[in-house]
Amino acid sequence: MSNVPDNLRYRDSHEWIDPMQSPAPVGITDHAQAELTDVVFVDPPKLGTQVSAGQQVCVIESVKAASDIYAPVSGEIVEINEALSSDPGLLNRDPYIGGWIFKIKPTNASEADALMDAEAYRKHIG
Amino acid sequence: MxxxxxxxxxxxxxxxxxxxxxxxxxxxxxxxxxxxxxxxxxxxxxxxxxxxxxxxxxxxxxxxxxxxxxxxxxxxxxxxxxxxxxxxxxxxxxxxxxxxxxxxxxxxxxxxxxxxxxxxxxxxxxxxxxxxxxxxxxxxxxxxxxxxxxxxxxxxxxxxxxxxxxxxxxxxxxxxxxxxxxxxxxxxxxxxxxxxxxxxxxxxxxxxxxxxxxxxxxxxLEMGYPLNGNDLSEDRTPLQAGLGFFVDLDKGDFTGREALVAQKAAGLPDKLAAFRMTGAAPPPRPHYPVAHAGEIVGEVCSGTQSPSLGAGIGMVYLPLAATAIGTAIEIEIRGRRFPAEVVKKPFYRKPSV
Incomplete structure (x- = not known):
């Protein structure tokens, strides 16, 4: 079954965020990468953009389809994962560590509490 | 489906x-x-x-x-x-x-x-x-x-x-x-x-x-085979689709022949061309706008990421002036234009063993 780490928070659209880190890395879940398969391009968000929770911020392309990625919380995009531009397959091979997509500086630290915890997300994809 | x-x-x-x-x-x-x-x-x-x-x-x-x-x-x-x-x-x-x-x-x-x-x-x-x-x-x-x-x-x-x-x-x-x-x-x-x-x-x-x-x-698509609905339609002829080889104008009359003969005499308005993305780019997909010399001239018919080539490939109807092999075109993806070039079909050739 797909891997759902206990220390992360999840959106129903299959993004994860690590709220314990600052800034907080965001990526897609193991379940999402398995569904997408074969990620071939990551269209990253712009550095310094202010986004609000639920806003579409970037696009991931697999052979099958283009998928929108949404901000799990509001904040500023302060870092993007440059490694993905030459190796988008990292998202498939290592979705939680090497495959983070961007880091966000949350406007409101408590916003992440409203997201699903690991148990709720497991139910969501079960 | x-x-x-x-x-x-x-x-x-x-x-x-x-x-x-x-x-x-x-x-x-x-x-x-x-x-x-x-x-x-x-x-x-x-x-x-x-x-x-x-x-x-x-x-x-x-x-x-x-x-x-x-x-x-x-x-x-x-x-x-x-x-x-x-x-x-x-x-x-x-x-x-x-x-x-x-x-x-x-x-x-x-x-x-x-x-x-x-x-x-x-x-x-x-x-x-x-x-x-x-x-x-x-x-x-x-x-x-x-x-x-x-x-x-x-x-x-x-x-x-x-x-x-x-x-x-x-x-x-x-x-x-x-x-x-x-x-x-x-x-x-x-x-x-x-x-x-x-x-x-x-x-x-x-x-x-x-x-x-x-x-x-x-x-x-790696072979450049057309898909009806993407690359073929009731509004374009097989001559425009590059399928003239499968049309015998000399065998006698058949439905559509008259139109083909007339089109051949008048010249084709456009032709289905194969293109390949030339740099890192999102995969081209159907209906993305295609530009030549700065102007939008058509839209992607078929497009995908070629698993064999590791590059974006596709087909598009282009004005004849833009169909020469090596012509630079651009594919517009989410408002940004990415470079591509017109290439020969098939995209993929089997490596000789």
Whole structure:
């Protein structure tokens, strides 16, 4: 079954965020990468953009389809994962560590509490 | 798929089983099996069948010996493509047509409308009770031998073998849509599940995999094969689609011929060109705008990421001035333009062993 780490928070659209880190890395879940398969391009968000929770911020392309990625919380995009531009397959091979997509500086630290915890997300994809 | 489904107990028409790239590579390197039950099959027979089919299809059907097949097109009077299909001659007076799923009804209507009471022709639509599997890849021959227990049951390219089984006829066609050696196998729908299981087992034993519609699309596009609905339409002729080789203007009159002759004399307004992304870019997808010399001149018909080349590839109708090999064009993706160039088809050539 797909891997759902206990220390992360999840959106129903299959993004994860690590709220314990600052800034907080965001990526897609193991379940999402398995569904997408074969990620071939990551269209990253712009550095310094202010986004609000639920806003579409970037696009991931697999052979099958283009998928929108949404901000799990509001904040500023302060870092993007440059490694993905030459190796988008990292998202498939290592979705939680090497495959983070961007880091966000949350406007409101408590916003992440409203997201699903690991148990709720497991139910969501079960 | 907007297509009608043949009852196929427990089997769907999935986009993918394990992943498009994995399935794609299985077909290029060993063997894959596709469920193609959605495709349509017509049987046209009678003393006048040859004359009738030559009057409605673009290729010259008189060139076929019994057991041979050809790629051909069904046009409207404007020369536009209603469908592209394979026509086989089963015997002197009997023909077997394999048509696209999404066009079964239009094809049937078009054929019927061209039939007159003077034609000694009988048409039968076998689509509803016929299922099909395509076995494609360098090990397809191995699969055929394992399943049928006979090396001789592998049909040569563009030929057909017909067998009468207890439940009805079975057709083995030496065709495919992948650029690999292989065959398409049509059988009575009620026997399909048993055949599917047997063939999937043989494919897996040969190191291959069942494949979905996603891999079917990437495989055919790497070869530059058109897909009706994407690359072919009732508003463009086979000459514009680069399919002139399958149009015989000298065989006598056929539906759409007059329009083709006129278009040939006047010059083509545009032509289907193959392009490849030249740098890191998102995969080109259908309907993305295409620019040449700064101006939007068309939209992507078919487009995908080529698993064999690791690059974006696609097809687009371009003004003739932009169709020369090496012409720089741009594909607009989410408001940004990415460079591409016009290339020769096929995109993919099998490495010589």
């Amino acid at each position: 907007g297509a009608r489904m043949v009852p196929f107990a427990g089997w769907d028409m999935p986009v993918q089983y394990t992943g498009i790239v994995e399935e794609h590579k299985a077909v290029r390197q060993s063997v894959g099996v596709f469920d193609i039950s959605h495709m349509g099959q017509f049987i046209v027979s009678g003393k006048g069948a040859e004359v009738f089919l030559n009057r409605v299809l673009t290729n010259n059907i008189s060139e076929l010996q019994p057991g041979q097949g050809q790629y051909t097109l069904l046009l409207n009077t404007r020369g536009g493509v209603i469908d592209d299909l394979i026509a086989y001659r089963i015997s002197e007076r009997e023909f077997f047509l394999v048509v696209n799923a999404s066009r079964i009804d239009q094809d049937w209507e078009q054929l019927e409308s061209q039939l007159t009471s003077e034609d000694d022709v009988l048409m039968a639509n076998a689509s509803d009770f016929t299922a099909g599997l395509a076995i494609q890849g360098p090990k397809a021959r191995e699969v055929a031998a394992a399943v049928f227990g006979d090396e001789n049951s592998f049909p040569a390219h563009n030929t057909i073998l017909v067998t009468m089984a207890e439940s009805g006829p079975m057709w083995l066609c030496g065709t495919g849509y992948t650029g690999e050696e292989g065959f398409e196998f049509f059988m009575p729908a009620e026997t399909a599940e048993a055949w599917f299981r047997k063939i999937v087992d043989a494919v897996k034993a040969a190191g291959g995999a069942p494949c979905g519609l996603g891999a079917r699309d990437t495989l055919r």
